[in-house]
């Protein structure tokens with residue numbers, strides 16, 4: 001790490017937005033979610049990060065309840081720049097305490113941050129508990145068959161000019177691949193090549209059968225499954241697994257780590 005250089009967690013959140021601008025006009029994944037969000041009366045975005053999706057929805061005239069939930073304080077501080085959206089510090093396991101919504105989302109592969117089985121079960125049950133009967137949970141996860149992590153190497157670094165005109169490079173390096181769990185680092189390098197910031201991440205790559213078993217166990221029915229952002233099927237070439245899961249009409253399993261339960265039930269949302 002270059003001790004002379006300052007690169008804060010707030011800078012890392014700003015860099016995330018620079019590298020991943022929310023733009024439904026240009027990015028098919030953003031367009032996919034934007035349509036769902038605008039059609040839903042209320043939305044909980046789990047793992048909302050810097051809040052760009054809900055910022056955009058409100059800016060485009062969404063008039064209903066919008067809630068962003070994320071454990072990362074620096075990202076949430078950025079999200080809070082827009083005050084007409086509710087922002088909550090917490091993990092997916094805290095979702096059931098946020099009231100009842102028609103649509104829950106996990107975008108930007110946030111779902112893959114749920115790594116161990118217990119956290120997956122607790123988190124999915126909590127998201128289920130945040131939905132009205134018939135409400136949808138929509139998220140994407142990278143298909144393990146595409147082995148995305150094989151591209152995560154320093155030679156594939158991304159160059160970017162930051163807000164102060166510095167040329168930075170962002171590079172990834174895999175530490176381990178153990179079954180379906182990949183551990184890697186993301187490093188930000190300054191103009192002279194010095195390391196400004198390092199973040200370590202652990203992601204799980206579930207295949208469709210494993211995903212569906214977790215969803216069924218948490219009270220979801222898979223309503224639609226896509227292999228791309230244009231609603232094509234999952235094939236042997238798919239890079240993404242996009243899932244639309246509907247909360248079963250039966251009572252959701254109660255999340256073990258949350259005490260709050262929804263007190264009001266919103267009407268079931270319209271079909272997608």
Ligand SMILES: C[S@@+](CC[C@H](N)C(=O)[O-])C[C@H]1O[C@@H](n2cnc3c(N)ncnc32)[C@H](O)[C@@H]1O
Nearest residue numbers: 046047048049070071072091092107108110113
């Ligand atoms: C790659 S970012 C995606 C952010 C945003 N959804 C987007 O589309 O740009 C993943 C986010 O998941 C959040 N996260 C990590 N663990 C989580 C958990 N257990 N529950 C909810 N969110 C989590 C991180 O803090 C981070 O903001």
